[in-house]
Amino acid sequence: MTKSHGEGASLLEYPASQGRAGDLFQLLRDGKARTRAELAGSTGLARSTVASRIEALMLSGLVGPAGEATSSGGRPPSRFAFNPSSRVVLAVDVGASHVIVAVTDLGGKILAEQRLARQVSDGPEAVLDQVVAQGRKLLATAGRKAGELAGVGIGLPGPVEHDSGKPVKPPIMPGWDGFDVVGYVQQSLRVPVLVDNDVNIMALGERTAHWPEHGNFFFVKVATGIGSGIISSGELQRGANGTAGDLGHVQLARGADVQCACGNYGCLEALASGPAIARALREQGLDAAKGSDVLRLASDGNLQAIQALRQAGRDIGEVLATVVNLLNPSVIVVGGSIGVSGEHLVAGIREVVYRRSQPLATSHLRIAVSIAGDQAAILGASRMVTQYVLSPAVIEATLAGTAAAG
Amino acid sequence: MTKSHGEGASLLEYPASQGRAGDLFQLLRDGKARTRAELAGSTGLARSTVASRIEALMLSGLVGPAGEATSSGGRPPSRFAFNPSSRVVLAVDVGASHVIVAVTDLGGKILAEQRLARQVSDGPEAVLDQVVAQGRKLLATAGRKAGELAGVGIGLPGPVEHDSGKPVKPPIMPGWDGFDVVGYVQQSLRVPVLVDNDVNIMALGERTAHWPEHGNFFFVKVATGIGSGIISSGELQRGANGTAGDLGHVQLARGADVQCACGNYGCLEALASGPAIARALREQGLDAAKGSDVLRLASDGNLQAIQALRQAGRDIGEVLATVVNLLNPSVIVVGGSIGVSGEHLVAGIREVVYRRSQPLATSHLRIAVSIAGDQAAILGASRMVTQYVLSPAVIEATLAGTAAAG
Numbered sequence: 107m108t109k110s111h112g113e114g115a116s117l118l119e120y121p122a123s124q125g126r127a128g129d130l131f132q133l134l135r136d137g138k139a140r141t142r143a144e145l146a147g148s149t150g151l152a153r154s155t156v157a158s159r160i161e162a163l164m165l166s167g168l169v170g171p172a173g174e175a176t177s178s179g180g181r182p183p184s185r186f187a188f189n190p191s192s193r194v195v196l197a198v199d200v201g202a203s204h205v206i207v208a209v210t211d212l213g214g215k216i217l218a219e220q221r222l223a224r225q226v227s228d229g230p231e232a233v234l235d236q237v238v239a240q241g242r243k244l245l246a247t248a249g250r251k252a253g254e255l256a257g258v259g260i261g262l263p264g265p266v267e268h269d270s271g272k273p274v275k276p277p278i279m280p281g282w283d284g285f286d287v288v289g290y291v292q293q294s295l296r297v298p299v300l301v302d303n304d305v306n307i308m309a310l311g312e313r314t315a316h317w318p319e320h321g322n323f324f325f326v327k328v329a330t331g332i333g334s335g336i337i338s339s340g341e342l343q344r345g346a347n348g349t350a351g352d353l354g355h356v357q358l359a360r361g362a363d364v365q366c367a368c369g370n371y372g373c374l375e376a377l378a379s380g381p382a383i384a385r386a387l388r389e390q391g392l393d394a395a396k397g398s399d400v401l402r403l404a405s406d407g408n409l410q411a412i413q414a415l416r417q418a419g420r421d422i423g424e425v426l427a428t429v430v431n432l433l434n435p436s437v438i439v440v441g442g443s444i445g446v447s448g449e450h451l452v453a454g455i456r457e458v459v460y461r462r463s464q465p466l467a468t469s470h471l472r473i474a475v476s477i478a479g480d481q482a483a484i485l486g487a488s489r490m491v492t493q494y495v496l497s498p499a500v501i502e503a504t505l506a507g508t509a510a511a512g
Numbered sequence: 513m514t515k516s517h518g519e520g521a522s523l524l525e526y527p528a529s530q531g532r533a534g535d536l537f538q539l540l541r542d543g544k545a546r547t548r549a550e551l552a553g554s555t556g557l558a559r560s561t562v563a564s565r566i567e568a569l570m571l572s573g574l575v576g577p578a579g580e581a582t583s584s585g586g587r588p589p590s591r592f593a594f595n596p597s598s599r600v601v602l603a604v605d606v607g608a609s610h611v612i613v614a615v616t617d618l619g620g621k622i623l624a625e626q627r628l629a630r631q632v633s634d635g636p637e638a639v640l641d642q643v644v645a646q647g648r649k650l651l652a653t654a655g656r657k658a659g660e661l662a663g664v665g666i667g668l669p670g671p672v673e674h675d676s677g678k679p680v681k682p683p684i685m686p687g688w689d690g691f692d693v694v695g696y697v698q699q700s701l702r703v704p705v706l707v708d709n710d711v712n713i714m715a716l717g718e719r720t721a722h723w724p725e726h727g728n729f730f731f732v733k734v735a736t737g738i739g740s741g742i743i744s745s746g747e748l749q750r751g752a753n754g755t756a757g758d759l760g761h762v763q764l765a766r767g768a769d770v771q772c773a774c775g776n777y778g779c780l781e782a783l784a785s786g787p788a789i790a791r792a793l794r795e796q797g798l799d800a801a802k803g804s805d806v807l808r809l810a811s812d813g814n815l816q817a818i819q820a821l822r823q824a825g826r827d828i829g830e831v832l833a834t835v836v837n838l839l840n841p842s843v844i845v846v847g848g849s850i851g852v853s854g855e856h857l858v859a860g861i862r863e864v865v866y867r868r869s870q871p872l873a874t875s876h877l878r879i880a881v882s883i884a885g886d887q888a889a890i891l892g893a894s895r896m897v898t899q900y901v902l903s904p905a906v907i908e909a910t911l912a913g914t915a916a917a918g
Contacts, residue, residue, distance in 0.1 A: 265872060274872065275872065320752075321752075322751050322752040322756075334838075336744075336838070336839075338742075338744055338749045338751070338756075339747055339749060339750075341745055341747075343744045343745060343749075343839070344745075344840075345728050345744070345839055345840025345841065345873070346726075346727075346728040346840050346841060346842035346876065346877075347840055347842075347872060347873065347875070347876065348840070349837075349840045349870065349872045349873045350728075350744075350838065350839055350840040351838065352837045352838070352840070352870055352872075352873065353837065353838065355837060355870050356833070356834045356837055356838075357833070357868055359765035368870070370868070425834070427762075427763070428762045428831070428834050428838075429838065431755075431758045431759065431761060431762055432740075432742070432756065432757065432758070432759065432762075432834075432835065432838070432839075433742075433749070433751055433756055433838075434750075434751025434752050434753055434754070434755045434756040434758070435751065435752060436752035436753075462763055462776070464755065464758055464761050464774070466671060466680065466681065466753060466755045466758075467751070467753065467755045467758065469753070470752065470753065471752075
């Protein structure tokens with residue numbers, strides 16, 4: 107190593123600003139309008155590079171004109187901004203006994219939406235055929251063309267191998283195991299198709315829409331089953347086999363004599379899910395066939411139902427206390443049909459989490475009921491698609507394609 | 513949207529290859545030698561751009577010549593490769609009663625290393641002064657100049673706010689709370705200084721050195737305390753306040769009558785750490801003052817000590833079963849002085865994890881004893897620095913600095 111380059115001066119300092127062409131669009135994704143000069147200043151790119159990138163982005167429609175800046179003399183400079191309405195996304199939430207199909211723009215704004223009664227057990231072809239047909243209708247309703255579709259995002263009520271989009275041994279989805287959801291949908295809609303399990307996309311939707319500044323975010327769904335979606339360092343975490351977040355079969359001491367459908371004893375799901383709470387109330391002589399009956403009883407002021415919800419919250423809190431110590435999220439959101447039902451369940455969760463977790467991890471922790479509610483999954487399915495199609499790599503390819511075509 | 517750009521053809525396809533200038537160095541980081549033509553082909557960059565990038569990288573020393581490729585006629589083309597020995601890193605592992613200081617190259621190869629007896633309770637200035645002095649000696653031993661130092665990585669035995677490098681209420685580190693470790697070290701060594709807690713860097717070191725292909729990796733340290741380091745989607749996860757991985761204070765039903773130093777009852781650390789196992793053996797009439805005594809007894813074949821280690825493994829396994837369901841790692845590595853001691857503890861962990869976790873999450877799960885052992889923290893401290901100084905943003909700034917200087 108000779109003196110001329112041995113000083114390593116530039117490695118000794120933190121970088122002031124970085125400049126890469128792909129960063130220009132990522133900068134504009136915040137929606138703020140900027141002039142070419144501002145973009146050159148923020149990215150460190152040459153003016154000529156900024157001009158040609160803006161031209162390519164305008165041609166793709168992803169960026170549009172956004173008025174003029176104040177002039178310091180001479181012709182006022184033009185401003186440019188991300189145009190989220192340039193393309194649309196088909197967002198699909200497949201539940202056990204419903205399907206919600208929606209068309210959103212690239213910013214996650216819902217342009218048209220339809221809820222359908224449909225059993226997931228009807229099998230993938232029947233369900234996906236209906237999704238595609240309904241999607242086409244909704245595109246027309248929203249006044250958009252098939253060619254404006256950027257992608258399809260689908261949430262399914264079971265484990266999904268995200269890279270392939272194939273369900274993996276889903277317990278309540280006969281006929282779906284290993285089914286090529288992506289390939290099947292792409293026979294009709296030739297766009298990127300992304301698939302994930304419903305709790306992951308609920309986490310993504312809730313966080314994107316309501317907690318964007320929280321990079322360490324935990325979403326727990328309490329309904330017929332119990333599951334969770336984990337966002338760490340701003341990214342959805344799926345684990346090695348896509349089963350991350352499987353909270354329902356963590357075992358609790360209290361349930362040592364309660365058998366779960368999985369075969370083990372004391373699983374959280376066997377103690378605190380909607381059906382489990384209903385069963386506990388039936389054993390007390392109440393008329394509660396399923397989770398919704400528990401909610402009805404509680405809202406009528408039945409003390410046993412209220413106490414059962416609170417106890418379910420405590421049981422969930424036992425597991426969430428471990429989650430807090432382990433993942434140190436700044437927000438835990440409780441969703442799902444039982445989770446969003448009121449304060450009793452969440453009060454039980456808070457009681458245990460704040461007692462059992464370490465003070466450093468809970469000092470700024472918020473525990474909240476889902477704000478997105480029913481729409482969490484749709485918003486997440488849309489976001490899953492835009493994360494992909496607006497990523498630096500895909501945008502680079504898009505612009506290269508536009509340039510090649512032009 | 514007009515037809516000329518309304519087809520969205522390029523958004524309809526997955527990208528074939530991406531090309532950005534910064535990617536050229538990231539590509540070379542794998543250590544393989546490549547010709548300019550191969551680099552142009554892999555990155556999609558123009559030949560002229562590749563040539564100028566290679567020139568800048570050669571000038572910085574980060575890339576060097578690596579022989580010639582076979583010619584297809586005419587002068588054989590030159591090959592280039594990442595030169596990990598071009599700079600060095602000072603890697604520091606501060607424990608409760610020891611400090612290890614090492615000099616590594618940019619590939620994590622240890623060039624010189626020294627273990628010192630030093631109490632962390634002596635306070636930050638005494639400890640860090642010794643680290644700097646020892647670091648200078650080791651640089652000389654390794655035949656390297658201070659100007660070749662790319663950065664300093666430090667692991668501390670307590671919670672650290674990674675962004676600022678400041679310890680946060682560390683229980684066994686009097687005088688360190690909120691201390692500006694980065695600023696203090698930079699008074700002597702004017703390079704980037706990165707700080708994290710010891711378990712995080714042990715996870716990083718173990719994974720980098722021995723499990724690089726595992727992006728969902730979990731490291732549990734069992735010693736005087738119990739803690740863990742989480743790698744998800746290939747990235748170390750620190751949580752909202754830097755306390756992620758705090759496994760030691762998860763509560764277990766078995767220990768309802770055992771009080772922990774934290775004030776709660778039944779914490780994992782109060783049941784399964786070195787001092788906890790020693791205490792349990794003392795209660796059985798054995799002579800075991802601390803964790804190392806437990807290991808000695810077990811290696812002498814004492815059945816009570818062996819059973820106590822196995823039970824500690826089962827207790828740790830209870831918590832790891834939840835970790836497996838929640839994070840779905842493909843590898844769990846057990847380290848720390850008690851963790852690496854033999855098969856008894858790990859046998860207890862395996863017994864419980866495979867029984868209590870969901871089959872999908874354990875079907876490909878490996879549970880192994882640390883391979884890096886004593887060197888995990890040093891390797892991780894080095895890796896923490898190279899992750900930063902070789903990142904695209906810092907490399908861009910480096911090359912810009914080199915170009916400006918030249």
